[in-house]
Amino acid sequence: MFAMMSLRITSAWLRLGIAILASVVALTACSEERSEGYLRIGANPWAGYEPFFIADELNLFRPGYVHMVETPQALGLSQALRNGTIDAAAMTLSRVIRWPDPASRPVVLMVLDHSNGLDKVMARPGIQSVADLRGRRVGAELDTVNGYVLARALELNGLSLDDVTVVNLENDELHDAYVSGDIDAMAGFGRPIAAARQDGAVELFSSAEIPGEIIDIFVARPDSLEEHPMGFEEAILGWMRAMDTLATWPEDEDFPSGALRPGVLRNQLDGVQLSSAANNLNLMREDTGGLHQVIERRWQAAIARGVAPAGHDAPRIDPRPFMAAYKRYLAEVGR
Amino acid sequence: MIPTLSLRHLIPLLFFASGLILVTAFYVVGRPATIQQARELALERAQIDIQSLQGRLNAVLFRGDVRRIGTDIFFAATNPRVEFLAVVEPDGTILSAHRSKLIGENIFTLFTDVHRDTLAKAITRGRFTLEPVEGDENRVIAYAGLTILDAPGQERYVGLVQIEDFDDLIANMSRIASFSSELMLVLIVTLALVLARVLNRRLSTRLVPLIDGARHIAAGKENVRIGLKGEDEFAELSHAFDDMSLQIDHNRTDLIKTRDMAEAANQAQSQFLAGINHEIRTPLTGVIGYLDLLSNQNIPPRAEGYVAAAEQSARSLLTLIDDVLDASRLQDGNNTLKLAPVCLNLIVQQVVDGMMPDIRAKDLALGIHSSQSDPIWIESDARVIRQIMLTLVSNAIKFTPSGRIDISIEVNPRADGRNDVLFSVSDTGIGMSDFIREQLLEGNDDVLQGSNTTRSGLGFSICRQMVLLLDGTIDIDSHEGQGSRFLAKFVATPCAPQILENSMERLSSLDKRRLNILCLEADYLGRTLLENMLQNLGHDAACFADADSAFESLGHTLIYPDRPRFDLAIIDSEIVGIAVNDFIARLRRANSTYARLPTIIISTRGEDERTRFTDSGANGFIQKPFSTNRLSQEIFAATRVSQIGEHGDTAAE
Structure with missing residues (x-):
């Protein structure tokens, strides 16, 4: 009896102790989870990256992570990314490809948007097709997406960069060169293209003919992937939530301050296609290899143009944060 | 619960409770202080942040490098605490901000917490200000002034507003404070558990043997030894316990020895008293018997007085012996009740009959009262009741020089079907003081010693114990010089009236014939006395000193026609050579003629032995000494033959 009572009370004590210890361990675990700090994401004010800002303004990120x-x-x-001022960024694939230091080259996490006609090849009236560009002077910034669009346009029409005279110009310099007569055609996007069109230039080629090849991506510093595993997952999940919010946001209602107004955003998205979560899932699959193929093609093209150093691997893709976020996203939307 | 909690639970519990109080105190005092400290730190950090940014911006703006604002704001905004950062005109228009979409908006429209006056002071007076957001102490708004040099000599002044959220910082500090408390709690719980475990083991191995030992001793086991080794308190307690156990063993042995000695002494005393009883009763039987015979002879009137005085003295001596024996029995604790139908009226009558000579001698008036017209029958011990009555009546006679004595019996039915029985004896005697009365009621007869107020100093004490034996009470109502009233009260079950075999009223109508009686009495005096008494009653007596002679005589009556056969045998219980029970058995077996021969046992033993003899086949019992009258009653009870001699009239008394 004495021993039994002792056993009973001792086990009660043990249960109490274990319960308290478990509670404290749980609390401690929560503290550990928060210890990774904020993931700092840098992004230009560009329509393709807007879902990140919308998520930020609408508090779609889990507090304390992004x-x-x-x-x-x-x-x-x-x-800024290389120096660690920020941990991740939204940028074009071109920037990643021409990254000067292979060791610190960012890791690709997901596709944010792809150009669907935004990037164009324009030429003077009389030049009817890409094939007519043979021997002509064509303005383009070779180490950017403009150079790639020109190369792809020529390639698809049986030519190469060697068949034309490439004048290496930044995007903003294209229109002036066109007006001055320095170039007969240009590969670019945005304002110079619109201005050239107004001056009578004709469109020979657009990125709509190479869907999925001109992409903006979400990248991470290699070491920050290990430092902020939850931060990346939360960032991508917030981006997915923002995409859903964007799809259902009333046309006549403003976003909160700091984000673009829906109307402005839609104007800016002319020629650009935001990449959905499902689209990313397809691109990430190694079997179909959508993203891998695009990066490899761009990488080889960049090597061919002398933009990327030969003898190195193409930018690396890390699908883990996306997959983790996508799993949670499916649970959230009930699929 | 706490007062009954065992040590091995109480100590860890108190430890745990103390720790809990400590942790709670830390939570109540330490945590808020940490948070307060964190807020002060946050203000300092906010000040450093904005002053640093202000310095950088002033440097680039003063060089006219306005495009650099965006870069500096970017770097400042990479700090996760920065919630809002903008360069604003005095009217609130945002010139540059951490979000380009905010450019051109008005800061006062966007943030109501930004105060126009504070911003104006920062811009116009260069006053640097920090203030917490109203309702959210963890957010800080910092204001600073900036100077833009648009052209040499053309300066304009704008403001820098930064909102920082220190929620995480303060939460972290709070968490650190909480975590240390939690760590402390874990430590306390762990220590309490370890303490409980250690105490449990310690007490189980050290205390349990002590508890078991105590239980064994309580259960009466001998040679219990704990024998704990070591130098701790438990070992000391164990040694003390073992010493105590050893002492208990010694005491037990001593007690057993003492008890055995006491029992032996008691037995010796009982044997001695039994011997004394026998030795005194035997000669007294002769004395009283012969005085009884003498009183029925024609003797001179003067001699009658001598005979009466001698008889009274002999009876006093007899009473003394009875008292001593009763006291001895009560001390032995052997006096257990033997319940049987008892007629209270008959006992009163028998007691009064025995006392009549004394009553007459003092010329006292006697009144006997009963609450009922019929005899009262109850289930009780006649011997005990007789003893009570005898004591009270004899005391009344003793202490009443003149006047009267009233005896009353009364029964009152109770709710449980039994009766309250009251027996009282009142006298007009000398009475007693309150002191003596109280002493008597407390069982202290010594107060009467030397006062010449009682015969032995034992009577009332025995009487009182007899009443207690009946689960009753006794009370005394007495006043000095005014007499006394003794009231015994007890509870008894009523029972149906029994047939009185020796009813005196029936004697005259029954058989009166001469009996031939065989008497067996070892003592010569007793033998001759018995022979005389029987002859006085008109019977023939053949007296023998031993069993063999008696059996021989019995045999002669069968084979010699001139020898009349015996009608009755009166046998002394102390016959030589054979136990009386064996004698009766042998008598029954000897011949069919004597198989049913009525047999009366006479003995110096008390009335309580009657059953033992009647169970052995005897038909009657008489305690020595006895009167002719008593002998006559018992003969009648055994044979249905009344006396035919000259003594017959005395029975009517």
């Missing part, structure tokens, strides 16, 4: 920083146009985003 800090969005708007990068001014003039800033060298690559330097």
Whole structure:
């Protein structure tokens, strides 16, 4: 009896102790989870990256994990990322491909948007097709997406960069060169293209003919992937939530301050296609290899143009954060 | 619960409770202080942040490098605490911000917490200000002034507003404070558990043997030894316990020895008293018997007085012996009740009959009262009741020089079907003081010693114990010089009236014939006395000193026609050579003629032995000494033959 009572009370004590210890361990575990700090994501004010800012403004990120920083146009985003001012960024694939230091080259996590006609090849009236560009002077910034669009346009029409005279110009310089007569055609996007069109230039080729090849991506510093596993998952999940919000947001209602108005956003998205979660899932699959193929093609093209160093691997893809976020996203939307 | 909690639970519990109080105190005092400290730290950090940014911006703006604002704001905004950051005109228009979409908006429209006056002071007076957001102490708004040099000599002043959220910082600090409390709690719980475990084991191995030992001793086991080794308190307690156990063993042995000695002494005393009883009763039987015979002879009137005095003295001596024996029995604790139908009226009558000579001698008036017209029958012990009555009546006679004595019996039915029985004896005697009365009621007869107020100093004490034996009470109502009233009260079950075999009223109508009686009495005096008494009653007596002679005589009556056969045998219980029971058995077996021969046992033993003899086949019992009258009653009971001699009239008394 004495021993039994002792056993009973001792086990009660043990149960109480274990319960308290478990509670404390749980609390401690929560503290550990928060210890990774904020994931700082830098992004230009560009329509393709807007879901990140919408998620930030609408508190679609889990508190304490993601800090969005708007990068001014003039800033060298690559330097900020390389130097650790920010942990992740939204940028074009071109930037990643021409990354000067292979060791610190960002890791691709997902596709944010792809150009669907935004990037164009324009030429003077009289030049009827890409094939007519043989021997002509064509303006394009070779180490950017403009150079790639030109190369692809020529390639699809049986030519190569060697068949034309490439004048290496930044995007903003294209229109002036066209007006001055320095170039007969140009590969570019945005304002110079619109201005050239107004001056009578004709469209020979657009990125709509190479869907999925001109992409903006979400990248991470290699070491920050290990430092912020939850931060990346939360960032991508927030982006997915923002995509859903965007799809259902009333046309006549403003987003909160700090984000583009829906109307402005839709104008800016002319020629650009935001990449949905499902689209990303398809691109991420190694078997179909959509994203891998695009990156490899772009990588080889960049090597061919001398933009990327030969003898190195193409930018690496890490699908883990996307997959983890996508799993949670499916649970949230009940699928 | 706490007062009954065992040590091995109480100590860890108190430890745990103390720890809990400590942790709670830390939570109540330490945590808020940490948070307060964190807020002060946050203000300092906010000040450093904005001053640093202000310095950088002032430097680039003063060089006219307005495009650099965006870069500096970007770097400042990479700090996760920065919630809002903008360069604003005095009217609130945003010139540059951490979000380019905010450019051109008005800060006062966007944030109501940003105060126009504070911003104006920062811009116009260069006053640097930090203030928490109203309702959210973890957020801080910082205001600072900036100077833009648009052209040499053309300066304009704008403001810098930064909102920082220190929620995480303060939460972290709070968490650190909480975590240390939690750590402390874990430590306390762990220590309490370890303490409980250690105490449990310690007490189980050290205390349980002590508890078991105590239980064994309580259960009466001998040679219990704990024998704990070590130098702790439990070992000390164990040694003390073992010493105590050893002492208990010694005491037990001593007690057993003492008890055995006491029992032996008691037995010796009982044997001695039995011997004394026998030795005194035997000669007294002769004395009283012969005085009884003498009183029925024609003797001179003067001699009658001598005979009466001698008889009274002999009876006093007899009473003394009875008292001593009764006291001895009560001390032995052997006096257990033997319940049987008892007629209270008959006992009163028998007691009064025995006392009549004394009553007459003092010329006292006697009144006997009963609550009922019929005899009262109850289930009780006649011997005990007789003893009570005898004591009370004899005391009344003793202490009443003149006047009267009233005896009353009364029964009152109770709710449980039994009766309250009251027996009282009142006298007009000398009475007693309150002190003596109280002493008597407390069982202390010594107060009467030397006062010449009682015969032995034992009578009332025995009487009182007899009443207690009946689960009754006795009370005394007495006043000095005014007499006394003794009232015994007890509860008894009523029973149906029994047939009185020796009813005196029936004697005259029954058989009166001469009996031939065989008497067996070892003592010569007793033998001759018995022979005389029987002859006085008109019977023939053949007296023998031993069993063999008696059996020989019995045999002669069968084979010699001139020898009349015996009608009755009166046998002394102390016959030589054979136990009386064996004698009766042998008598029954000897011949069919004597198989049913009525037999009366005479003995110096008490009335309580009657059953033992009647169970052995005897038909009657008489305690020595006895009167002719008593002998006559018993003969009648055994044979249905009344006396035919000259003594017959005395029975009517």
